[in-house]
Amino acid sequence: xxxxxxSPQFLSIQEGENLTVYCNSSSVFSSLQWYRQEPGExxxxxxxxxxGGEVKKLKRLTFQFGDARKDSSLHITAAQPGDTGLYLCAGxxxxxxxxxFGKGTLLTVNP
Amino acid sequence: xxxxxQWPATLVQPVGxxxxxxxxxxxxxxxxxxxxxxxxGRGLQLLFYxxxxxxxxxxxxxxxxxxxxxxxxxxLSSKKLLLSDSGFYLCAWTGTYNEQFFGPGTRLTVL
Numbered sequence: 001x002x003x004x005x006x007s008p009q010f011l012s013i014q015e016g017e018n019l020t021v022y023c024n025s026s027s028v029f030s031s032l033q034w035y036r037q038e039p040g041e042x043x044x045x046x047x048x049x050x051x052g053g054e055v056k057k058l059k060r061l062t063f064q065f066g067d068a069r070k071d072s073s074l075h076i077t078a079a080q081p082g083d084t085g086l087y088l089c090a091g092x093x094x095x096x097x098x099x100x101f102g103k104g105t106l107l108t109v110n111p
Numbered sequence: 112x113x114x115x116x117q118w119p120a121t122l123v124q125p126v127g128x129x130x131x132x133x134x135x136x137x138x139x140x141x142x143x144x145x146x147x148x149x150x151x152g153r154g155l156q157l158l159f160y161x162x163x164x165x166x167x168x169x170x171x172x173x174x175x176x177x178x179x180x181x182x183x184x185x186x187l188s189s190k191k192l193l194l195s196d197s198g199f200y201l202c203a204w205t206g207t208y209n210e211q212f213f214g215p216g217t218r219l220t221v222l
Contacts, residue, residue, distance in 0.1 A: 042213030
């Protein structure tokens with residue numbers, strides 16, 4: 001069974017601070033995705049990373065896929081209250097049909 | 112463009128009552144479809160997935176069942192609800208790169 005561990009589980013910071021959340025596994029994934037979910041809504045895809053060592057930037061968000069394709073990180077620069085939400089990572093492993101989801105990092109950015 | 116609908120948005124049901132949640136997708140054909148359950152705003156548990164009409168794969172033995180009577184319709188059912196069936200139910204379809212696009216969800220409370 002493939003597992004994805006996300007850390008920290010909870011993060012509360014002030015507006016303007018930087019932060020990094022992590023997604024780790026002992027398994028290799030062919031691709032990894034990050035989603036953000038707001039309360040009462042479905043998760044929304046932020047990015048998909050495919051190549052080991054890949055770095056993708058989405059405005060103030062930087063995503064990195066580990067060289068061995070077992071881990072990933074999400075870095076947010078100058079966090080804003082609008083970044084508040086549950087951040088989920090998900091990996092595509094042995095099955096082409098199923099993603100393995102982490103339990104998420106609940107981020108609160110205080111104004 | 113593709114859209115995904117779920118209904119109802121919220122549901123309160125007594126223990127032992129039946130359940131039917133519906134998910135429909137527009138703007139795509141022959142999608143892979145998924146049912147997830149999310150407890151307390153945390154990670155997603157995959158319940159069922161379907162790669163075509165009448166084809167259902169169950170991930171977790173439980174009190175629920177799924178059916179796919181039409182290409183873009185996915186139904187989650189139960190004959191008798193349990194308290195433990197409470198949660199946020201999400202339907203999703205898969206894009207070209209196995210990214211998941213989620214519906215708005217159904218909040219189920221079993222009393």
